[in-house]
Amino acid sequence: MTCKKKLGRNQKDTNADMINLVDNVNRDDDLKYNRRAFLKTAVGTSVALGVATIPFSVKAMLGVEKDYERVEIAKLTDLPEGDSVVFNYPTEKDPAILVHTVNGDLKAYNSACTHLMCPVFYEKEQDVLLCPCHAGYFDVNSGHPTAGPPQRELPLIEIEVDNGIVYAVGRQYRHG
Amino acid sequence: MGKKTCWAIIIATIVINVVMLQWTVEAFLGRDYEILLTYNVISLVSAGIALFAYLQWRKVEYKKQ
Incomplete structure (x- = not known):
């Protein structure tokens, strides 16, 4: 005789063996958005911000104003x-x-x-x-x-x- | 250099580079070209430090036990 309190094997939140293995439906996100990925993005951001200052210097060096007209x-x-x-x-x-x-x-x-x-x-x-x-x-x-x-x-x-x-x-x- | 130190350095370089970019734009619009170049150099050095810290972190993080 089966225990009525026990959930069926394939029902949600069951504790039956070998069922919870598929609980991690977000495993793709876990692989993409983790601590290591965060740090790599942070480094990329820092470098991008640093490089973003270069065009201003280039334009400043090129853009010497010429003589003005009357x-x-x-x-x-x-x-x-x-x-x-x-x-x-x-x-x-x-x-x-x-x-x-x-x-x-x-x-x-x-x-x-x-x-x-x-x-x-x-x-x-x-x-x-x-x-x-x-x-x-x-x-x-x-x-x-x-x-x-x-x-x-x-x-x-x-x-x-x-x-x-x-x-x-x-x-x-x-x-x- | 430990992993936490690398994290701290990288976060600090982001803060520095955000401020430097803001000041660079201000200097450019105000035609302060000399100070603009200073900000530019600081920003690039900061980016280089971030890259160096990342390489150090990667060496420690992926080291085989």
């Missing part, structure tokens, strides 16, 4: 104090802003915020450059960040005024 930005008569005008310099892909400050100074910077590249605007009331995306503030006289997430200054566009016309003649990345 480009007309605006006529002074079209730019009253407290006003600004946007332009592109040195290429069409580099947006920039020329500001005639409330103090009468002319300042020009590349207008892509150094945080996440949103365009900055001139705030006449506060006499600052403002990036509205994450409330980044830049000093209009130096281009350096004064508040918010940006950590670097805006690239300075060197300007010249000739016969009432403002020209862009160069650019400085780190200044002041």
Whole structure:
């Protein structure tokens, strides 16, 4: 007579001999995702991160900036104090802003915020450059960040005024 | 060098390389090319150390008893 409490040989969770041998249905994963595989992946990650810095150095060595062209930005008569005008310099892909400050100074910077590249605007009331995306503030006289997430200054566009016309003649990345 | 030491070294190199990559990108965008090269060298040395630690670990791990 068989014990009724004992599970049938082929039923789930049985303790019958030679049945639990097939319990490890995840054995393929155990072979793939183990301690040794983890360490090998970690080494691969570390090496990949190290190698990922190389293209920046290569591009930095190749990308020495050439001489800048002299480009007309605006006529002074079209730019009253407290006003600004946007332009592109040195290429069409580099947006920039020329500001005639409330103090009468002319300042020009590349207008892509150094945080996440949103365009900055001139705030006449506060006499600052403002990036509205994450409330980044830049000093209009130096281009350096004064508040918010940006950590670097805006690239300075060197300007010249000739016969009432403002020209862009160069650019400085780190200044002041 | 023991297995645990190798593990510690490899994890440490990952941390270093993540930070170096971040700083490299920052230096590149800010046109700080001299410091960029320094970060680059540190990162590559760190990757080399990770590889060396892995080879040491493999030697110990797969050694026949």
